[in-house]
Amino acid sequence: MEDALLLGGNCSVRRGEAHEEVEELLALAGVGGRREVADAAALRDLADDRLGFVASHTQVSRRAQEEVLLAGVQSAVDEGQADQQTELLVGGHGRGKYKSRFQRLRRSRILLPLRVLHLYSNHKLTGPAELALETVRALALRGVDARFFSSDVKEQGGRTRRVQRTARERGVPEAELTGLRLPKHISPLRALLDVRALRSHLRADPPDVVHCHLPGDHLVAGLAARGLGVPVVRTLYDGTPPPPTARRRLAWGRLTRVLICASEAVAQAVRDRAEDYGIDPVRVVHFAPPIDVRRFDPTRGLAPRREALGVPEDAFCVGIVARMQTHRRFELLFEAVRRARAEAPSLHLVVVGRGTHQELVARRPVEELGLGDCVHFSGYVSGEDYARTLASFDAKVFLVPGSDGTCRAVREALAMGVPVVATRRGMLPELVRDGEDGLLVDETPAALAEALVTLARDPERRRVLAAEARRGAVERFAYEVLAERLEGLYRDLPTGA
Template identity: 30%
Template sequence: MKPDDRIRVMEIIARMNVGGPATQVAALCERLDPREFDHRLYTGYVDGGEGDHLQLRDEKIPVHRVPGLGRAIKPADDYRALLRLVRAMREFQPHIVHTQGTKAGALGRLAAGMWGGGAARVHVFHGHLLHDDVSRLRRAAYRRAERFLARRSDRLVTVAARLRDDLLATGIGRPEQYVVIPPGVELGPLPSRAAARESLGVPPDAPVVAYVGRLKRSKRPDRFVEVARLVLERMPKCRFLMCGSGELKEDVERAAMPVWDSFRLLGWRRDVETVYAAADVLLLTSDSEGTPLALVEAGMAGVPAVATRVGGVPEVVQDRYTGLLCEPDAAELAGLTLRLLDDPGLSRRLGDSARRWAARAFAADRLVADTEALYRSLRGPARAGVGSR
């Protein structure tokens, strides 16, 4: 294609904080075919207490900054961000507006309507606010807003089929609008187990359980600490690595104090593959999830997972084949963790299966190919526009 015949895509995300959405956006920015797509990233700034994906991974991605498009909801700043997005659309003239996450999804789709340039609107759900730990009033407001915005969208993308089904069940969008595109990941080279443990200060012969992700309420890092206490009662030499940070960091530190010598709180690391190389088990303790990238990355590293059976987790961890699943209960999670630590043969079989499965199902190239196909479908003659109701 000639450069001025390319499909122009305006990618909008509130902030590129460390996590699944930023990882997916970065993969698209780096890998979409520049001969066919003029793909530009519009984002706000990462809050001080969060890890910045672009800095942590040393990403050299051109960024169009939109002040006010960050995490916090501030009506005056949000309105200014909305107007800035409208101006950016007038300048760029995108064929497709691709939004990621709740706030960027609202402002981006509203801006596309205000601009009126006829761009196709694609929104990605990485999770939702329909789970039980959100207040009834907030859930109701979320449903109303997303139903309204879905009527102004061409495609709704989810990272898991379960997530799509949850949204449809609450009246958000129509089945024909939905496309399921699982995440795609590329993990860096793994160091040796011995080198990884030495760099993290972990004894070479200790059983090691890892947590990778934000320290936020829905991920239940407090439950991880509770599981650690139960495991240590049976296996006092076990060590627990927590890679990540977030609003619950201080709470986690206080909760872990009685067993502090068994913990390593690592913060955000650019070499997350070192954590996986050192681990015997990845433990996910969440109450709700979309498709957690930590499980995908652990699988690529050949590390079996013990995880709660929530959201899209069963679409990543195949129970008793690539890992073990249970309900969100600390005693059950501890029992399954001990089962893997006690049985190296089982752990090795699950880890080998996880490596094969993750490499096949969650490759970064597959994410890019799926997304390119979606973009082409929206520029073709069969496009189902926002007005077809």
């Protein structure tokens, strides 16, 4: 293939069919533009397995790169030097359908890497932001040219992009899109300006796909990409199906090629009401939300933090990770702990998180129920201390999803090999497999207390649940699994969708 590309590039130069940038391209590949070429090994060394070396090493325009690469493949076909797969990809002779043929070649990983632009219209590092950032990084590790762009926010000294800053710190590839703001709450005027700015960028340097993560960036991208042949994909992180509004009918039905739902139940609900949402049900798919199974890995040998948390080493330690808010059902949890302690006196509860209502929601009820000696408040915990805190738990409780409908804390616990006791709200039944890696219970103190006592009395069952929790998390939630599925989806998108 490398010989064919070089041959075709030189043929296009000799025949006077190539722009001068193509000659420059060949020279940068170590090839004299007007002399015969034979050293394919030199090109292989530069090609990084996908012949995309020029994009990162030169200022030659992408159109020139595509021209010489396609010309090479076409010449190989014309002169009988291409294999059958290449002939099928090129799809015949002539150059009348240059763009679509090159798209097929690129998406088949024969030429330049697949290019995907990810947009995120929020300046806060929330659960979906983590998912978007790490997804881009996982795609990049697969060789996809994936780039991330997020909202800016006004701070002292000017505007800044907090999520973008985190992306930079983590080595997530960024996109430079001058004039694009993408605020979370967007006015009609700002939306118009952002559509114009993004459309200008898409025309000048079109990616293969634009992948959106929130309603604001979705609407802007969908309008900006109309008529440009750049398909738009949206991931929906909601744990329950949102109502079918006029805006969603426009964005989902007319501006989106594929809607990816983090919840299978939500995906099915959207399919069932496809007419209300204005979307073709075949365009609705389910990809499970991922988690960093390398960071949350019990085999890393992280030292538990029981002493720092005030939990005895021989205690049956249950944890909950949640903001202390009135709707999170802490009153149910504390009453269940009170009941369970009568049969499992070694039970201790660790509350990880913060909240403006923590006195009302948590601390006062704990004292009133006489649980001060067995309920411990760790406050907000991050970094390695957070992973070590999870390693301190024998089981974890999750009752009500918060702002992150994907219930990230559940996936983190499962990846750490911690069985989860959960209710059946939202997508919790999809994450926790009842009797396999955790227990699903009714939302009553009696049901929750019974589950806690069951686990406290049966260390062997906890061990089995823990092992399956870890195994299942790696199989279902690893970023590598999502990245592979996303790349396949991107490559299957029709050109011009």
